[in-house]
Amino acid sequence: MTQEEQTQIDVLKQEISKIKESVLAIKKDMESINNSISGLSNRIFTIENNGIKSAVGNMQSSLKIQEIKVSKLEREKKYGRF
Numbered sequence: 001m002t003q004e005e006q007t008q009i010d011v012l013k014q015e016i017s018k019i020k021e022s023v024l025a026i027k028k029d030m031e032s033i034n035n036s037i038s039g040l041s042n043r044i045f046t047i048e049n050n051g052i053k054s055a056v057g058n059m060q061s062s063l064k065i066q067e068i069k070v071s072k073l074e075r076e077k078k079y080g081r082f
Helices: 005-079
Strands: none
Touching: none
16 A cells, blocks of 8 residues: 555545544434424423313303303292393
8 A cells, every 4th residue: 555545545534533523413413403392392282281271271160150140040030030
């Protein structure tokens, strides 16, 4: 093997090392991005669930109010207050 060939091999090894470092850095960045996405997905899920729970709670309150009004009207009708 000539000196020139050895030099080319050394240069290629250095380039391969740089590429490996870049790939590792990209993998770390991707992992960080995936973790962020997962965290946001969990937050969105929680917000959606809390929003649904809140909406259902409001509907239940409204339903109870309507039931009370109907009961009152039925009592008034029963005792001839209409």
